[in-house]
Amino acid sequence: MPSSSAESARPALQATRHSPLEDVQGVLTGCLFVALAILIFRESRLLLGGSAGLAFLLHYLGGWRLGTVLFAVNLPFYVFAYRAMGRSFTLKTFCAVGVLSLYTEMLPGLIAFERIDPVFAAIMAGLLAGIGILILIRHGASLGGLGVLAIYLQKTRGWRAGTVQMAGDCVILALGLLVVSPLQVALSILAAGALNLVIAINHRPERYFGA
Structure with a gap:
């Protein structure tokens, strides 16, 4: 009981919104993590x-x-x-995708991989992408695509966003068999698991007080 009374005595934390400068930093940093992950994916021919x-x-x-x-x-x-998400989210997402596209073209001129183990590449790229996406989420942005479509269908049709996202990812990875080996598809699934693990564990709004 003493612990509960001590907790109740603590001042309530107030959520504060990110400033525009903080949002710019978040988009630039988050996209850089994802762009590095994409470079690793491309070097390893993963999806x-x-x-x-x-x-x-x-x-x-x-x-x-x-x-x-x-x-x-x-x-x-x-x-x-x-x-589904409004003007601010859409504008930030448009900027994030534009920055990511620019980074994706720039990074090969700044860094090269002489050798990278494919299993390590899958796990590391998945973790990097997860961290980058998490940063974007916390700044009210995303990388667009199937994620926002899934949210839209959940709001308008009642379809579960997670199920729609998973179904879309499964179709894309299955189509990957047309261009990469089954082993590379399997490693891509491993990378997806690492990515989603980062988000599932760390994206806890009740523990995060920025907005």
């Missing part, structure tokens, strides 16, 4: 889920520039982002 996975498929199949494709495939999803 991501969501719109990034679709961009990888088109990149592998057609040889188009990954950053350009990543930006283009997200364009249709901004409609769903606006309807």
